[in-house]
Amino acid sequence: MRNWILSGRAGLLLLAVVLALAPLGFGNPYHYDIAIHVLINAIVAVGLNLLVGYAGQVSLGHAGFFGLGAYVTGILSAHYGWHTLLSIPMALVVVAVLAFAVARPILRLSGHYLAMATLGLGILITIVLRTEGWLTGGPDGMIVPPIEILGWQLFGEAYWYALMAALLVLAVWLALNLIDSPVGRALRAVHGSDVAAQVAGVNTTRYKVLIFVVSAVFAALTGALTAHYSGFITPDLGGFMRSIEFVTMVVLGGMASTFGAIVGALVLTLLPQLLTGFDELEMVVFGAVLMAVIIFMPRGLVPSLRTLIGRFLR
Amino acid sequence: MLSDFLQFLFSGLTTGATFALVALGFTIIYNASHVINFAQGEFLMIGGMGTVMFAAAGMPLLLAIAAAVALAVIAGMAIEKFAIERAGQADTIPLIIITIGASLFLRGLAQYFWGKSYHAVPAFSGDEPINILGATLLPQSLWVLGSMLILVCLLAWFFERTLSGKAMLAVAANKDAAQMVGISPRFVLLLAFALSAALGAIAGVMAAPITLTSYDIGIMLGLKGFVAAVLGGLGSAFGAVAGGLLLGLMEAMTAGYVSSDYKDAVPFVLVLLVLFFMPGGLFGAKSTARV
Numbered sequence: 001m002r003n004w005i006l007s008g009r010a011g012l013l014l015l016a017v018v019l020a021l022a023p024l025g026f027g028n029p030y031h032y033d034i035a036i037h038v039l040i041n042a043i044v045a046v047g048l049n050l051l052v053g054y055a056g057q058v059s060l061g062h063a064g065f066f067g068l069g070a071y072v073t074g075i076l077s078a079h080y081g082w083h084t085l086l087s088i089p090m091a092l093v094v095v096a097v098l099a100f101a102v103a104r105p106i107l108r109l110s111g112h113y114l115a116m117a118t119l120g121l122g123i124l125i126t127i128v129l130r131t132e133g134w135l136t137g138g139p140d141g142m143i144v145p146p147i148e149i150l151g152w153q154l155f156g157e158a159y160w161y162a163l164m165a166a167l168l169v170l171a172v173w174l175a176l177n178l179i180d181s182p183v184g185r186a187l188r189a190v191h192g193s194d195v196a197a198q199v200a201g202v203n204t205t206r207y208k209v210l211i212f213v214v215s216a217v218f219a220a221l222t223g224a225l226t227a228h229y230s231g232f233i234t235p236d237l238g239g240f241m242r243s244i245e246f247v248t249m250v251v252l253g254g255m256a257s258t259f260g261a262i263v264g265a266l267v268l269t270l271l272p273q274l275l276t277g278f279d280e281l282e283m284v285v286f287g288a289v290l291m292a293v294i295i296f297m298p299r300g301l302v303p304s305l306r307t308l309i310g311r312f313l314r
Numbered sequence: 315m316l317s318d319f320l321q322f323l324f325s326g327l328t329t330g331a332t333f334a335l336v337a338l339g340f341t342i343i344y345n346a347s348h349v350i351n352f353a354q355g356e357f358l359m360i361g362g363m364g365t366v367m368f369a370a371a372g373m374p375l376l377l378a379i380a381a382a383v384a385l386a387v388i389a390g391m392a393i394e395k396f397a398i399e400r401a402g403q404a405d406t407i408p409l410i411i412i413t414i415g416a417s418l419f420l421r422g423l424a425q426y427f428w429g430k431s432y433h434a435v436p437a438f439s440g441d442e443p444i445n446i447l448g449a450t451l452l453p454q455s456l457w458v459l460g461s462m463l464i465l466v467c468l469l470a471w472f473f474e475r476t477l478s479g480k481a482m483l484a485v486a487a488n489k490d491a492a493q494m495v496g497i498s499p500r501f502v503l504l505l506a507f508a509l510s511a512a513l514g515a516i517a518g519v520m521a522a523p524i525t526l527t528s529y530d531i532g533i534m535l536g537l538k539g540f541v542a543a544v545l546g547g548l549g550s551a552f553g554a555v556a557g558g559l560l561l562g563l564m565e566a567m568t569a570g571y572v573s574s575d576y577k578d579a580v581p582f583v584l585v586l587l588v589l590f591f592m593p594g595g596l597f598g599a600k601s602t603a604r605v
Contacts, residue, residue, distance in 0.1 A: 058407050105590040111406055112350050116544045117589050120582035123537070127579045240537070248411050255407075283422030290415030294408045295400045 032157030047218025056191035061122025067238020069220030095220035141234035254300025317448030330562020336539025339510030346506035355536020357514025362527030390511025547595030
């Protein structure tokens with residue numbers, strides 16, 4: 001019983017039930033919209049958690065992949081008339097190729113140098129998006145057409161909520177399986193000690209590259225879908241602050257906890273909504289909350305809770 | 315031709331000197347604690363904006379500058395006292411998030427109290443440009459370069475000749491051993507934050523007449539200072555100054571000879587190339603990993 005609860009399979013079921021029942025509490029399209037943004041952030045955070053939480057490799061540039069995914073599908077469908085069912089996969093391919101190309105030299109670095117390199121990569125992507133105005137519309141952003149399948153337009157918050165909820169369940173299922181596979185064990189070995197893992201015969205570079213590309217594709221997919229959902233994108237989608245938000249979701253929920261990443265995404269997406277009452281002081285309060293939570297709960301929300309529940313069930 | 319080159323050289327050295335001071339701030343805190351302080355850019359903002367606001371309140375310029383630097387030092391020490399020290403032995407990533415939280419906090423306060431608009435600080439000794447071989451040099455650039463030189467010399471004296479400076483070097487070399495001979499790492503950390511806040515604020519005041527100042531200038535300046543510190547090799551003071559100057563020059567030359575559109579991209583392209591081919595930075599110690 002206890003093992004089953006702690007293993008995550010129960011969590012997956014619980015997540016599906018919660019996501020299915022949540023719309024009962026939504027009173028208006030605005031609630032749906034916020035929920036969709038929670039789901040979008042949650043999918044990115046679950047992917048990023050594989051890299052940051054399990055493999056122990058920091059990325060301060062993941063929003064760059066998110067933004068690039070959004071812009072590739074946006075540009076192909078808006079300017080070149082591509083069908084969205086083709087332009088979205090193309091966005092994933094472009095981001096996967098880029099992530100794969102830079103993964104080896106970047107992942108040779110560690111600590112602050114790795115932080116610097118990923119930060120630089122993310123910022124470079126946004127600078128290109130902002131500067132190539134003829135293609136991207138520049139800082140003002142661009143309009144993206146909706147997803148269309150056989151003449152039927154994917155429109156309305158309820159449909160989008162269903163799609164994103166299904167994707168989140170799929171992403172969590174993928175992440176849990178990956179973590180329980182030999183790949184996951186290898187990753188945790190890399191996190192523990194890169195050298196020890198190598199000595200034990202683990203090809204650490206290969207696994208790190210693999211997980212870097214996987215987490216980048218998670219970000220690209222959600223970025224691409226966000227573009228078609230909101231219908232309007234700006235380079236800020238891929239900006240430095242967005243990257244920081246994604247990493248914060250992972251740390252806030254609890255590193256190396258897939259459900260923690262979801263909780264982190266939920267809290268960090270809702271926080272600005274709760275702070276709108278503070279108006280001008282919103283940034284001050286946000287910064288203070290960020291500091292306080294990390295200082296007083298360095299392990300994150302979910303691992304702390306799990307320790308409590310584990311103790312209770314014993 | 316020559317006049318163009320000189321023009322780019324002057325502007326590159328001026329921005330480079332600012333980056334160098336920011337990078338030195340990163341280096342001092344990094345050496346004391348291995349923390350990368352992402353709030354470093356906010357000290358420049360407090361220096362520039364503080365001077366504008368105190369001057370507007372009727373203070374003479376020199377007093378306004380002193381007050382702004384003091385304000386930045388208080389902010390720096392508060393970050394150390396209430397955030398970094400409480401976080402204890404946190405990992406790299408949580409510490410990065412904490413300092414980013416601190417930078418949002420300071421930026422938010424500046425926006426709330428000082429507003430969102432851009433402000434100009436009057437140049438210290440007039441706007442009459444000096445003509446050198448067809449290129450023009452603003453007197454304020456001399457102020458920027460001069461203050462950087464003086465601060466670097468002061469820092470060198472501080473680290474070589476004073477007990478506090480030597481204590482900081484000792485902690486950077488080996489924290490446990492330093493503690494064993496009676497140096498308080500807490501004191502060193504507090505001093506490091508105060509010092510780099512002062513450096514940042516002075517850099518911010520000096521550059522403000524040229525670049526204008528507003529509540530959000532800290533973001534990009536902070537990031538570029540971090541790039542400069544990494545370029546030179548994290549932890550090396552000489553590397554930080556060299557990295558900053560190199561960065562300023564490369565930016566100015568790219569803007570002048572290639573395209574100004576991608577000026578802001580230069581630091582990040584440069585740092586990625588350096589990290590890919592020389593993972594320890596240009597002047598960093600060749601380190602061997604210990605297991």
